[in-house]
Amino acid sequence: MPDSRRALRQHLRRQRRALSASEQKRHANRLCRNLKHQLWFRKAQNIALYLPNDGEISPEPLIHLCWQLGKSVYLPVLHPIHHNRLWFLPYRPGSPMRLNRYGISEPKLQRTPRTPAWALDLVFLPLVAFDIQGGRLGMGGGYYDRTFGFKLQYKGIIRGPKLIGLAHNLQKVDCLTTESWDVPLTGIATEEGVYRLSC
Ligand SMILES: Nc1ncnc2c1ncn2[C@@H]1O[C@H](COP(=O)(O)OP(=O)(O)OP(=O)(O)O)[C@@H](O)[C@H]1O
Ligand SMILES: [Mg+2]
Incomplete structure:
Protein backbone atom coordinates (compact mmCIF):
# COMPACT_ATOMS: atom_id res chain seq x y z
CA MET A 1 0.00 0.00 0.00
CA PRO A 2 1.50 3.36 -0.96
CA ASP A 3 2.35 5.56 2.01
CA SER A 4 0.13 8.33 0.65
CA ARG A 5 -2.97 6.10 0.99
CA ARG A 6 -2.04 5.26 4.58
CA ALA A 7 -1.23 8.87 5.47
CA LEU A 8 -4.46 10.16 3.94
CA ARG A 9 -6.48 7.56 5.87
CA GLN A 10 -4.83 8.52 9.16
CA HIS A 11 -5.26 12.23 8.56
CA LEU A 12 -8.93 12.14 7.56
CA ARG A 13 -9.91 9.62 10.21
CA ARG A 14 -8.42 11.93 12.82
CA GLN A 15 -10.26 14.93 11.34
CA ARG A 16 -13.65 13.27 11.37
CA ARG A 17 -13.15 11.93 14.91
CA ALA A 18 -12.37 15.49 16.02
CA LEU A 19 -15.87 16.73 15.09
CA SER A 20 -17.93 17.59 18.17
CA ALA A 21 -21.14 15.76 19.03
CA SER A 22 -23.18 18.79 17.99
CA GLU A 23 -21.38 19.06 14.63
CA GLN A 24 -21.95 15.36 14.06
CA LYS A 25 -25.64 15.78 14.82
CA ARG A 26 -25.95 18.79 12.51
CA HIS A 27 -24.19 16.95 9.67
CA ALA A 28 -26.36 13.85 10.10
CA ASN A 29 -29.58 15.92 9.97
CA ARG A 30 -28.41 17.93 6.97
CA LEU A 31 -27.38 14.77 5.17
CA CYS A 32 -30.87 13.37 5.64
CA ARG A 33 -32.45 16.61 4.45
CA ASN A 34 -30.25 16.62 1.33
CA LEU A 35 -31.28 13.10 0.40
CA LYS A 36 -34.94 12.91 1.27
CA HIS A 37 -36.27 14.54 -1.93
CA GLN A 38 -33.96 12.79 -4.38
CA LEU A 39 -36.09 10.84 -6.84
CA TRP A 40 -33.73 7.83 -6.84
CA PHE A 41 -33.99 7.68 -3.05
CA ARG A 42 -37.80 7.90 -3.09
CA LYS A 43 -38.00 5.12 -5.70
CA ALA A 44 -35.63 2.67 -3.94
CA GLN A 45 -37.25 -0.01 -1.77
CA HIS A 64 -35.58 6.45 10.63
CA LEU A 65 -36.85 8.18 7.49
CA CYS A 66 -36.59 4.90 5.55
CA TRP A 67 -38.62 3.11 8.23
CA GLN A 68 -41.25 5.88 8.15
CA LEU A 69 -41.49 5.58 4.36
CA GLY A 70 -41.98 1.80 4.60
CA LYS A 71 -38.67 0.92 2.94
CA SER A 72 -36.75 -2.24 3.81
CA VAL A 73 -33.52 -1.36 5.60
CA TYR A 74 -30.46 -3.63 5.66
CA LEU A 75 -27.15 -3.45 7.49
CA PRO A 76 -23.87 -5.06 6.47
CA VAL A 77 -22.70 -8.09 8.44
CA LEU A 78 -19.24 -9.65 8.13
CA HIS A 79 -19.65 -12.79 6.08
CA PRO A 80 -19.07 -15.82 8.34
CA ILE A 81 -17.36 -17.89 5.64
CA HIS A 82 -16.33 -15.79 2.66
CA HIS A 83 -13.27 -13.89 3.75
CA ASN A 84 -13.64 -10.08 3.76
CA ARG A 85 -17.10 -9.96 2.24
CA LEU A 86 -20.37 -8.51 3.49
CA TRP A 87 -23.82 -9.96 3.86
CA PHE A 88 -26.88 -7.78 4.24
CA LEU A 89 -29.43 -8.52 6.95
CA PRO A 90 -32.77 -6.78 7.59
CA TYR A 91 -32.71 -4.08 10.27
CA ARG A 92 -35.95 -3.01 11.97
CA PRO A 93 -36.67 -1.16 15.22
CA GLY A 94 -35.74 -3.59 18.01
CA SER A 95 -33.80 -6.05 15.79
CA PRO A 96 -31.53 -8.22 18.00
CA MET A 97 -27.93 -7.06 17.59
CA ARG A 98 -24.42 -8.31 18.42
CA LEU A 99 -20.95 -6.79 18.25
CA ASN A 100 -18.69 -7.96 15.44
CA ARG A 101 -14.92 -8.33 15.69
CA TYR A 102 -14.42 -4.61 15.08
CA GLY A 103 -16.80 -3.72 17.93
CA ILE A 104 -19.46 -2.57 15.44
CA SER A 105 -23.07 -3.47 16.14
CA GLU A 106 -24.65 -5.72 13.51
CA PRO A 107 -27.94 -7.66 13.28
CA LYS A 108 -27.73 -11.15 14.79
CA LEU A 109 -27.64 -13.94 12.26
CA GLN A 110 -30.98 -15.67 12.68
CA ARG A 111 -33.14 -17.61 10.31
CA THR A 112 -33.97 -14.40 8.50
CA PRO A 113 -33.37 -14.62 4.78
CA ARG A 114 -30.22 -12.84 3.66
CA THR A 115 -30.40 -10.42 0.79
CA PRO A 116 -27.68 -10.84 -1.80
CA ALA A 117 -25.77 -7.67 -2.62
CA TRP A 118 -27.05 -7.59 -6.22
CA ALA A 119 -30.70 -7.56 -5.07
CA LEU A 120 -30.41 -4.24 -3.21
CA ASP A 121 -31.60 -1.08 -4.95
CA LEU A 122 -29.41 1.36 -3.13
CA VAL A 123 -26.40 1.09 -0.83
CA PHE A 124 -25.24 3.98 1.33
CA LEU A 125 -21.67 3.22 2.27
CA PRO A 126 -19.15 4.84 4.58
CA LEU A 127 -15.76 6.02 3.37
CA VAL A 128 -12.60 7.75 4.56
CA ALA A 129 -11.97 9.94 1.47
CA PHE A 130 -13.75 10.64 -1.81
CA ASP A 131 -13.29 12.65 -4.97
CA ILE A 132 -16.12 13.88 -7.13
CA GLN A 133 -15.13 11.54 -9.97
CA GLY A 134 -16.45 8.62 -7.87
CA GLY A 135 -13.15 7.58 -6.32
CA ARG A 136 -13.48 6.08 -2.85
CA LEU A 137 -10.92 5.31 -0.16
CA GLY A 138 -12.33 3.08 2.58
CA MET A 139 -10.87 1.82 5.85
CA GLY A 140 -8.56 -0.56 3.99
CA GLY A 141 -10.24 -3.95 4.43
CA GLY A 142 -11.52 -4.18 0.86
CA TYR A 143 -14.94 -5.32 2.18
CA TYR A 144 -17.08 -3.16 -0.06
CA ASP A 145 -14.76 -3.67 -3.04
CA ARG A 146 -14.99 -7.46 -2.75
CA THR A 147 -18.73 -7.46 -2.10
CA PHE A 148 -19.55 -5.22 -5.10
CA GLY A 149 -16.68 -6.40 -7.32
CA PHE A 150 -19.32 -8.00 -9.59
CA LYS A 151 -20.23 -4.50 -10.77
CA LEU A 152 -16.76 -4.22 -12.33
CA GLN A 153 -16.60 -7.82 -13.48
CA TYR A 154 -20.00 -7.78 -15.21
CA LYS A 155 -20.01 -4.16 -16.30
CA GLY A 156 -22.78 -3.57 -18.83
CA ILE A 157 -24.48 -6.88 -17.91
CA ILE A 158 -25.38 -6.53 -14.22
CA ARG A 159 -26.01 -3.00 -13.07
CA GLY A 160 -26.49 -3.87 -9.36
CA PRO A 161 -27.39 -1.33 -6.70
CA LYS A 162 -26.50 2.33 -6.85
CA LEU A 163 -23.57 2.92 -4.49
CA ILE A 164 -23.78 6.26 -2.73
CA GLY A 165 -20.91 7.21 -0.44
CA LEU A 166 -21.82 9.18 2.69
CA ALA A 167 -19.25 11.52 4.20
CA HIS A 168 -18.52 14.79 5.93
CA ASN A 169 -17.53 17.38 3.35
CA LEU A 170 -14.05 17.58 4.96
CA GLN A 171 -13.40 14.10 3.52
CA LYS A 172 -13.38 15.44 -0.06
CA VAL A 173 -10.02 15.40 -1.86
CA ASP A 174 -9.13 16.58 -5.36
CA CYS A 175 -8.27 13.28 -6.97
CA LEU A 176 -7.72 9.84 -5.44
CA THR A 177 -5.49 7.31 -7.11
CA THR A 178 -7.63 4.24 -7.58
CA GLU A 179 -6.58 0.63 -7.93
CA SER A 180 -7.99 -1.91 -10.38
CA TRP A 181 -10.23 -3.47 -7.68
CA ASP A 182 -11.73 -0.19 -6.41
CA VAL A 183 -15.44 -0.12 -7.24
CA PRO A 184 -16.46 3.44 -8.22
CA LEU A 185 -19.29 5.25 -6.50
CA THR A 186 -22.53 6.23 -8.28
CA GLY A 187 -22.72 9.35 -6.16
CA ILE A 188 -21.70 10.98 -2.89
CA ALA A 189 -23.78 12.83 -0.31
CA THR A 190 -22.48 15.07 2.46
CA GLU A 191 -23.97 17.68 4.80
CA GLU A 192 -23.31 20.22 2.00
CA GLY A 193 -25.12 18.49 -0.83
CA VAL A 194 -25.30 15.60 -3.26
CA TYR A 195 -22.69 14.86 -5.94
CA ARG A 196 -24.33 12.56 -8.49
CA LEU A 197 -22.03 10.98 -11.02
CA SER A 198 -23.88 8.59 -13.30
CA CYS A 199 -27.32 7.16 -14.22
N1 LIG B 1 -12.37 -7.84 -5.53
C1 LIG B 1 -11.28 -8.11 -4.80
N2 LIG B 1 -10.73 -9.35 -4.83
C2 LIG B 1 -9.64 -9.63 -4.10
N3 LIG B 1 -9.01 -8.75 -3.29
C3 LIG B 1 -9.51 -7.52 -3.21
C4 LIG B 1 -10.66 -7.11 -3.94
N4 LIG B 1 -10.93 -5.82 -3.66
C5 LIG B 1 -9.98 -5.44 -2.78
N5 LIG B 1 -9.13 -6.43 -2.51
C6 LIG B 1 -7.97 -6.35 -1.60
O1 LIG B 1 -8.36 -5.68 -0.41
C7 LIG B 1 -7.29 -4.86 0.06
C8 LIG B 1 -7.85 -3.53 0.56
O2 LIG B 1 -8.45 -2.80 -0.53
P1 LIG B 1 -8.62 -1.23 -0.42
O3 LIG B 1 -7.36 -0.60 0.07
O4 LIG B 1 -9.19 -0.73 -1.73
O5 LIG B 1 -9.73 -1.16 0.73
P2 LIG B 1 -10.89 -0.08 0.95
O6 LIG B 1 -11.65 0.17 -0.30
O7 LIG B 1 -10.23 1.10 1.57
O8 LIG B 1 -11.75 -0.86 2.03
P3 LIG B 1 -13.34 -1.05 2.28
O9 LIG B 1 -13.96 -1.41 0.95
O10 LIG B 1 -13.40 -2.18 3.27
O11 LIG B 1 -13.84 0.22 2.83
C9 LIG B 1 -6.33 -4.68 -1.09
O12 LIG B 1 -5.08 -5.13 -0.66
C10 LIG B 1 -6.86 -5.52 -2.22
O13 LIG B 1 -5.86 -6.35 -2.75
MG1 LIG C 1 -10.95 0.27 -2.23
Missing part, protein backbone atom coordinates in the same frame (compact mmCIF):
# COMPACT_ATOMS: atom_id res chain seq x y z
CA ASN A 46 -34.35 -2.18 -0.54
CA ILE A 47 -31.76 0.09 0.99
CA ALA A 48 -28.54 -0.80 2.83
CA LEU A 49 -27.07 1.64 5.32
CA TYR A 50 -24.57 1.31 8.17
CA LEU A 51 -24.19 2.24 11.84
CA PRO A 52 -21.57 4.97 12.33
CA ASN A 53 -18.13 4.23 13.74
CA ASP A 54 -14.83 6.15 14.00
CA GLY A 55 -16.40 9.59 13.39
CA GLU A 56 -18.24 8.54 10.21
CA ILE A 57 -21.24 10.66 9.29
CA SER A 58 -24.31 9.14 10.88
CA PRO A 59 -27.05 7.79 8.61
CA GLU A 60 -29.35 7.29 11.64
CA PRO A 61 -31.85 10.06 10.73
CA LEU A 62 -31.93 8.52 7.25
CA ILE A 63 -32.60 5.05 8.68
